[in-house]
Amino acid sequence: MTLSESGAAPAGEVVLEAVGLTKHFPVRGRLRDLFSRTPAVVHAVDDVSFALRRGRVTALVGESGSGKSTVARLLAQLHPRTAGDIRLHGTSTRVRGGRRFRSYVRRVQLILQDPFASLNPVHTVRYHLTRPLRIHGTAGRGAEELERALADLLTRVSLTPPERYLDAFPHELSGGQRQRVAIARALGADPEVLLADEPVSMLDVSIRLGVLNLLQDLKDRLDLAILYITHDIASARYFADETIVMYAGRMVEGGDSETVTQNPAHPYTRLLTDSAPDPERITGALSGADAARADRGGGEPPSLISPPAGCRFHPRCPHAMRRCVADAPPRLTVGDRPGHWTACWLYDPATVAADPPGSAAPDADPTVPPPPAFAGRADTGPREEAR
Ligand SMILES: Nc1ncnc2c1ncn2[C@@H]1O[C@H](COP(=O)(O)OP(=O)(O)OP(=O)(O)O)[C@@H](O)[C@H]1O
Numbered sequence: 001m002t003l004s005e006s007g008a009a010p011a012g013e014v015v016l017e018a019v020g021l022t023k024h025f026p027v028r029g030r031l032r033d034l035f036s037r038t039p040a041v042v043h044a045v046d047d048v049s050f051a052l053r054r055g056r057v058t059a060l061v062g063e064s065g066s067g068k069s070t071v072a073r074l075l076a077q078l079h080p081r082t083a084g085d086i087r088l089h090g091t092s093t094r095v096r097g098g099r100r101f102r103s104y105v106r107r108v109q110l111i112l113q114d115p116f117a118s119l120n121p122v123h124t125v126r127y128h129l130t131r132p133l134r135i136h137g138t139a140g141r142g143a144e145e146l147e148r149a150l151a152d153l154l155t156r157v158s159l160t161p162p163e164r165y166l167d168a169f170p171h172e173l174s175g176g177q178r179q180r181v182a183i184a185r186a187l188g189a190d191p192e193v194l195l196a197d198e199p200v201s202m203l204d205v206s207i208r209l210g211v212l213n214l215l216q217d218l219k220d221r222l223d224l225a226i227l228y229i230t231h232d233i234a235s236a237r238y239f240a241d242e243t244i245v246m247y248a249g250r251m252v253e254g255g256d257s258e259t260v261t262q263n264p265a266h267p268y269t270r271l272l273t274d275s276a277p278d279p280e281r282i283t284g285a286l287s288g289a290d291a292a293r294a295d296r297g298g299g300e301p302p303s304l305i306s307p308p309a310g311c312r313f314h315p316r317c318p319h320a321m322r323r324c325v326a327d328a329p330p331r332l333t334v335g336d337r338p339g340h341w342t343a344c345w346l347y348d349p350a351t352v353a354a355d356p357p358g359s360a361a362p363d364a365d366p367t368v369p370p371p372p373a374f375a376g377r378a379d380t381g382p383r384e385e386a387r
Pocket residue numbers: 025026042043044062063064065066067068069070071231304
């Protein structure tokens with residue numbers, strides 16, 4: 001029985017939720033920490049909240065080091081969290097190995113970036129797919145049912161005819177075929193949630209679209225809730241229903257993908273969209289390190305051991321005001337589209353009235369226009385988002 005047949009949750013229902021999720025990694029081996037009462041930590045993820053819904057893709061976008069993978073690993077329960085909560089169907093979950101972990105993993109599966117590393121080169125596709133079917137009790141009763149389940153998995157990821165792939169070793173497959181096997185392996189658990197951590201960034205540009213189309217098709221057919229992690233905001237517009245932008249461990253903007261990518265409110269989101277102007281880029285042009293370099297236009301991200309006070313983007317922001325240096329901005333509703341919010345003081349009229357945008361910018365450049373979503377908003381009252 002597939003999830004869509006099981007009727008476990010109606011379409012659009014929240015399946016998995018991050019609530020104030022926070023992860024600080026201890027920094028080891030620093031001599032001065034021996035004498036310090038507060039040992040240094042990497043503030044990888046701070047106060048991240050969002051919901052994954054059945055039959056919807058949520059993109060988590062940001063440059064390298066912004067905390068995206070750490071969020072995925074927290075949601076997969078591979079890291080213990082420092083603070084916050086993870087709720088599966090509204091129930092708080094904290095699992096550390098054993099049967100409870102297996103039962104959680106059955107419902108929440110992680111797909112990694114590198115299909116070369118995630119498949120063991122000495123085992124066949126059959127081995128990789130049989131294991132999850134057996135572990136999660138979806139292998140059927142006899143050899144015949146197992147064979148049918150294996151063929152079904154390969155067919156779902158368009159590796160057909162299945163018998164051509166079942167006894168192949170990973171090195172006999174292309175990168176795209178390997179990623180399809182990794183996706184089939186995740187589906188073997190019959191999950192409700194897929195956490196896809198840069199699932200196409202290591203693939204040849206010519207086959208990325210095929211794998212993204214496959215994920216979208218699985219979302220529709222199996223009503224999966226998908227978290228799509230990427231540094232490529234252009235692909236988020238194409239592939240995700242909702243987009244959340246992270247910078248230096250914090251969420252800075254969120255809303256429906258069309259609005260966030262076409263009418264970005266936060267100066268950092270603008271930086272990302274300006275360096276990825278072509279939505280077709282997903283099929284060509286920049287990739288990997290080049291894209292990461294382009295994303296960094298306008299400076300470097302801060303140290304996460306001692307992140308900047310206030311808004312973490314202020315040292316790079318052409319519109320920074322004194323308040324940005326001192327206070328972390330709350331989520332403020334922006335624009336006309338429901339659910340569009342940003343954590344930026346530019347959208348708080350009282351702050352802007354007290355201190356003109358750019359007054360605390362590192363290299364204030366009066367020729368840099370404020371974000372379009374900000375234009376004409378100074379007369380509207382602030383609307384703080386309910387979390
Ligand atoms: N196990 C760990 N121990 C210490 N620091 C870590 C650990 N894992 C991640 N970090 C740090 O946490 C921060 C966020 O890393 P993370 O991998 O989540 O970012 P990312 O946005 O996924 O980047 P990328 O796109 O390069 O994978 C980085 O500064 C990273 O060095």
